[in-house]
Amino acid sequence: MSKTENKPIIAVDVDEVIFPFVDDLIEYVDRQHSVKLSREEFVTYSLADIWKGGPHEGAEVIKAYVDQQGIEVAPVKGAAEALGQLCAKYEVVIITARDLDVQDKTKNWAYRHFPDIFKEIHLVGNQKDSVSYREKAEVCKELGVFCLIDDSLKPVVQTHAAGIKSILFGNYPWNQMEELPAGIDRVEDWKGVLKILL
Numbered sequence: 001m002s003k004t005e006n007k008p009i010i011a012v013d014v015d016e017v018i019f020p021f022v023d024d025l026i027e028y029v030d031r032q033h034s035v036k037l038s039r040e041e042f043v044t045y046s047l048a049d050i051w052k053g054g055p056h057e058g059a060e061v062i063k064a065y066v067d068q069q070g071i072e073v074a075p076v077k078g079a080a081e082a083l084g085q086l087c088a089k090y091e092v093v094i095i096t097a098r099d100l101d102v103q104d105k106t107k108n109w110a111y112r113h114f115p116d117i118f119k120e121i122h123l124v125g126n127q128k129d130s131v132s133y134r135e136k137a138e139v140c141k142e143l144g145v146f147c148l149i150d151d152s153l154k155p156v157v158q159t160h161a162a163g164i165k166s167i168l169f170g171n172y173p174w175n176q177m178e179e180l181p182a183g184i185d186r187v188e189d190w191k192g193v194l195k196i197l198l
């Protein structure tokens, strides 16, 4: 598809870029476990690391959360409007570290809330748990991606090093770094993305 349309390709991450995973998870643990968490506590992007009951129990809570995660969860603010504008100029694909076991859930949610936006959805897995794990930078190179938009430091730093335009999305406790490599733009929200890409 990219070849025929000939538009530059932008790759968008899912969690915390279009899907408000942490906020939805915080509501879930409040509802199910009466545990109050705040985004500020997520100094790493893993509930297992910060869960008071320990990493094993934290991993179980995450699994139960993901199992019940609904299709109706509203996207990150401004994402649908911004991507609607961007797809006039770019081809838009998803590259997410979600694993293949949530492929249907992820695709159903994305197509429901972003109809006619995403040309392809790639679930590359995560380094720790996935047998099918691939680095986002490698997948971006293979697809000929022009720009990656992601809230995690590692893929952004790696795609940047691979010569791909890289936008660090959001100012979150888990994506802080003393000094971002020159050329990586951090944006606060989707308005910031539009300023750079439109």
Ligand SMILES: [Mg+2]
Pocket (backbone or CB within 6 Å): 013, 014, 015, 016, 017, 150, 151, 152
């Ligand atoms: Mg993310």
